[in-house]
Amino acid sequence: MQGSIGVFDSGYGGLTVLKEIVAKLPQYDYIYLGDNSRSPYGNRSFNTVYHYTLQCVEWFFRQGCPLVILACNTASAKALRTIQQNDLPRMAPDKRVLGVIRPTTEVVGQYTKSKKVGVLATNGTVQSNSYVIEINKFYPDVQVIQEACPMWVPLVENNEHEGHGADFFIKKNIHQLLKKEPLIDTILLACTHYPLLIKKITEYTPVDITILSQGKIVANSLADYLKRHNEMETRLSKNGQKIFYTTDSTADFDKHAAAFYGRPVSAIHTDLS
Structure with a gap:
């Protein structure tokens, strides 16, 4: 029996990843779930994020x-490893759950010459140290400098990402990151909301610094994964369908989702039961 690829996020940000995955692999069927009723996950405890993510x-x-x-x-930082190691073998040994951190950390070292990489992320991702740990596995000689940007997601979700408030916080966080290490030559946007801020991020980042978003990297990694894992690829249905679900208001979801996905969507409500 074949099924869709599931794409999960606590809210809307994962739509920026789904957009790139669909552009790269349009033939597959996709189900997107935004857990908007409990979003954002960024400031919640490891245990809470794990339980919410497992439920989804x-x-x-x-x-x-x-x-x-x-x-x-x-979710990738706080829940993925536990789900892969403890839960999947017990409840669904034939299924797979993948994240967005590993694909990014596998390639980020290819972009830096100074061996100084900046990471802009939510508080939760920074506190997890996941990017520091994973990048150092692949590139032990690369120094990772992190900066938490707690206001960036609220700016995007309240449709203020093009306003003057966004200028203040983006300029401030990039300045603080580069103050920690002026030799940074690559900055990773380690949150799926941040591509919507790319114009202002570019404006306040020196032109000689490479800015990396995750969507295309994750899409390329998934394409490679499916090439290498034919046993999974053959289990995926291929009708080009996309279905969107939210745990909160469908009207709110549809209103905001188009900015992330690049085209209108029509979501279905689910209570996860």
Whole structure:
């Protein structure tokens, strides 16, 4: 029996990843779930994020998805490893859950010459140290400098990402990051909301610094994964369908989602039962 690829986020940000995955792999069917009623995850405890994420992964499995992508940095940082190591062997050994951190950390070292990489992320992702740990696994000689940007997601979700308030906070956080290490030559946007801020991020970042978003990197990594894992690829349905779910108001979801996904969407409500 074949099923869709599940793509999960605590809210809207994962739509920036889904957009790039669909552009790269349009033939597959996708189910997107935004847990908007409990968003944001960024400031919640490890235990809370783990339980919320596991509940959503179980929901995807009930929809028949053999493969789930956690298109959420906080969920990838705080829940993915436990789900992969402890929960999957018990509840669904034939299914897979992947995240967005590893694909990014596998390639980030290819972009830096100074061996100084900056990471802009939510509080939760910074506190997890996931990017520091994972980048150092692949590139032990690369120094990772992090800066938490707690106001960036609220700016995006309240449609203020093009206003003057965004200028203040973006300029401030980039300045603080580069003050910690002036030799940074690569900055990773380690939150799926941040691509919507790319114009202002570019404006306040020196032109010789490379700015990396995750969407295309994750899409390329997924394409490579499916090439290498034919046993999973053959279990995926290929009708080009996309279905969107939210745990909160569908009207609110539809209103905001288009900015992230690049086209209008029509969501279905679910209570995860």
